[in-house]
Amino acid sequence: MQSQVPLYPEQASNFAPHVDNLMLFITLICLFFAVAVTVAIIIFFFKYHRKKPDDVGVPIHGNMILEAAWMIVPLILAMAMFGWGAVVYVDYRRAPQDTLDIYVIGKQWMWKAQQPNGLKEINELHVPVGKDVRLILASEDVIHDFYVPAFRVKMDVVPGHYNTMWFRPTKAGRYHFFCSQYCGTNHAIMGGWVTVMEPSEYAAWLSGTSGSGGNPVVAGEKLFTEKACATCHVGAGVGRAPSLNGVYGAKVLLADGSTVIADEAYIRESILQPNAKIVAGYQPVMPTFQGQVTEEQILALTAYIKSLQSQPVPEKGSGVAPATEKK
Ligand SMILES: [Cu+2]
Numbered sequence: 001m002q003s004q005v006p007l008y009p010e011q012a013s014n015f016a017p018h019v020d021n022l023m024l025f026i027t028l029i030c031l032f033f034a035v036a037v038t039v040a041i042i043i044f045f046f047k048y049h050r051k052k053p054d055d056v057g058v059p060i061h062g063n064m065i066l067e068a069a070w071m072i073v074p075l076i077l078a079m080a081m082f083g084w085g086a087v088v089y090v091d092y093r094r095a096p097q098d099t100l101d102i103y104v105i106g107k108q109w110m111w112k113a114q115q116p117n118g119l120k121e122i123n124e125l126h127v128p129v130g131k132d133v134r135l136i137l138a139s140e141d142v143i144h145d146f147y148v149p150a151f152r153v154k155m156d157v158v159p160g161h162y163n164t165m166w167f168r169p170t171k172a173g174r175y176h177f178f179c180s181q182y183c184g185t186n187h188a189i190m191g192g193w194v195t196v197m198e199p200s201e202y203a204a205w206l207s208g209t210s211g212s213g214g215n216p217v218v219a220g221e222k223l224f225t226e227k228a229c230a231t232c233h234v235g236a237g238v239g240r241a242p243s244l245n246g247v248y249g250a251k252v253l254l255a256d257g258s259t260v261i262a263d264e265a266y267i268r269e270s271i272l273q274p275n276a277k278i279v280a281g282y283q284p285v286m287p288t289f290q291g292q293v294t295e296e297q298i299l300a301l302t303a304y305i306k307s308l309q310s311q312p313v314p315e316k317g318s319g320v321a322p323a324t325e326k327k
Helices: 016-048 064-093 199-212 216-226 264-272 295-310
Strands: 100-107 110-114 120-122 124-128 133-139 144-148 153-157 163-167 173-179 191-197 251-253 259-261
Touching (some): 016 064, 100 124, 100 295, 110 295, 124 199, 133 153, 153 163, 216 295
Parallel strands (some): 100 133
Antiparallel strands (some): 100 110, 110 120, 133 163, 144 153
């Protein structure tokens, strides 16, 4: 039933009305001045053109009020656009507390999403309506860009780095998402659909299909053992490397005296470039895992490290059961 191309995509997130209103404001101002200047050109063309070969123009030596007006009025209008734009943008870049975190990985030429319970989706993303959703974006290869027109949000997905974006879906439905950064031959087909569901439906969907995904905490723990992380990262800080119990979200003191919050980006960096930030009191002995773990495996390791949060007493070795595991 594709009748006509709509002027705007549907407004389906908290940002959509703000972005549209701002866009309308800027467009109307531009339109007003474009029309005013064009009309003035046409009127002046007829009114002031040279009527006799010996016509000489009237000498004008300036007009303070006019000159002040054409500086001050555009300044006010431009600052209004800037101020309004900044408010919307800052809101967009600062995710609220207590978001539903979903990992999204771009690769030539598909999108993989991973729900908090480990459920994986390809070119699909399911989210509940009315909940603040934060996407943590990573790329396996080149720069992509995650763009949901109906939500008026987009964010570059850059290799070697996590980017985040957030939104609150306001309307149940299916909305197209795209890769909006040219990324190679099949860039044009690199897209999919966001399905916004009622929270109860979303919960049912999550639990109904969770068997296929595999728990990331379990996968991460397995990797942690396989990659022999556990030989150095033993509990209670008695190993060659810092204990990871409770490290996620904590402030870490580094060898150079500075501190860093152990978030996803820090954990990722510590896996790939272990020498970038050395924890105070330890030697830079950890080998890099660059090229040995995929972005998905890093997510699993991060999920496992996060799960160590709730471990009451650090146990020696890797035999710690993830607290959040449930089947
Ligand atoms: Cu792409």
